[in-house]
Amino acid sequence: MKFSIVSKGDKRSNKIMATVKQYLTDFNLIYDEKLPELVISVGGDGTLLEAFHRYVHRLKSTAFIGIHTGHLGFYADWVPEEIEKLVIEIAKTPYQVVEYPLLEMIIRFKTERKEIRFLALNEATIKTAEGSVVFDVQIRGEHFETFRGDGLCISTPSGSTAYNKALGGAIIHPSIEAIQLTEMASINNRVFRTIGSPLILPKHHTCLLKPMVDRSFLIARDHYTDTYTDVKSIQCRVAKEKVRFVRYRPFPFWNRVRDSFVAEGEEVHKA
Structure with a gap:
């Protein structure tokens, strides 16, 4: 071997x-x-x-x-x-091998740049240094909410005990093929409203985030962070690939x- x-x-x-x-x-x-x-x-x-x-x-x-x-x-x-x-x-x-689900994130751009796809074992986070993050949040192709706040964390079940937990997200057993969308300091008042609770999406549901304000985004996958501009949409779902651990x-x-x-x-x- x-x-x-x-x-x-x-x-x-x-x-x-x-x-x-x-x-x-x-x-x-x-x-x-x-x-x-x-x-x-x-x-x-x-x-x-x-x-x-x-x-x-x-x-x-x-x-x-x-x-x-x-x-x-x-x-x-x-x-x-x-x-x-x-x-x-x-x-x-x-x-023996146990398999854990992964997060797939696809970033698409307003220009004709090639889309970027990556996988995360723990989570991906989306923030900005230019004020609030403002997203049209779509689930299964339908508008769910308009999010305004510091950012969003999209975690895997195995990553649910990491940053997601610190944000108040649920702990999910890694045998469950799902991703979790957790808010970072969302703005909720008489004018703006979000669900305010973590969302757990099964593997056949896709979440699409569309920026409503032109921003550059700091997007981290696990502990790797990059800055992206001209973002058209960010697609999140359970990946087809899985990580394999030896037991x-x-x-x-x-x-x-x-x-x-x-x-x-x-x-x-x-x-």
Whole structure:
């Protein structure tokens, strides 16, 4: 099997990367950065996002697994103390794969520029540095609302625990093929009105955002941000592609949610 490793870049993560690479090559696995079947992320969730975007063109052929060297991550199953066990699992055990849905965003322009399509594992956000974001929000081809506010966050189920949660969005299990549209500081008064609640759209529903005021937009996909001008529309929906994660043992989503947001508080309460 061919494998690759993406490291956070700090001293500890690089040391673990070197160790894992040596162990796996000793088991006659092939290190191949161009065409890996397995990508091992060493760091945190940000490192796995980097790995995902590095190999986003190979999602059908590449699966991911994470070793977290910082705080407990949502995408990292293993800790540094388990490296030897993980290496043996990779070398000797057929792995299971779980698939998570992704967000597809297509940006179209007023000019004849070619449209831009990208995928996000966590979320995409749309903001502007030129006042308020004003969008005609269409769902399934029909007008839903006119949004005015700081911006919008469109998240995947696996990304629902990230920025989306901080905005008051719902946590969605990643087995549900959906995207979530969450507002950032919407303007609601006697003149302007939005739904004010996160919207969860199934995979067969498409959301189209049409700018109603000429702005340049800061559009981020996961942790990559670019500025776009002359935007005609932004289309959001569940992507046909999925991300594949390797599992050698159970890693229940709700356990991760509890351990990340609830468990420590419960321990303090008991004390």
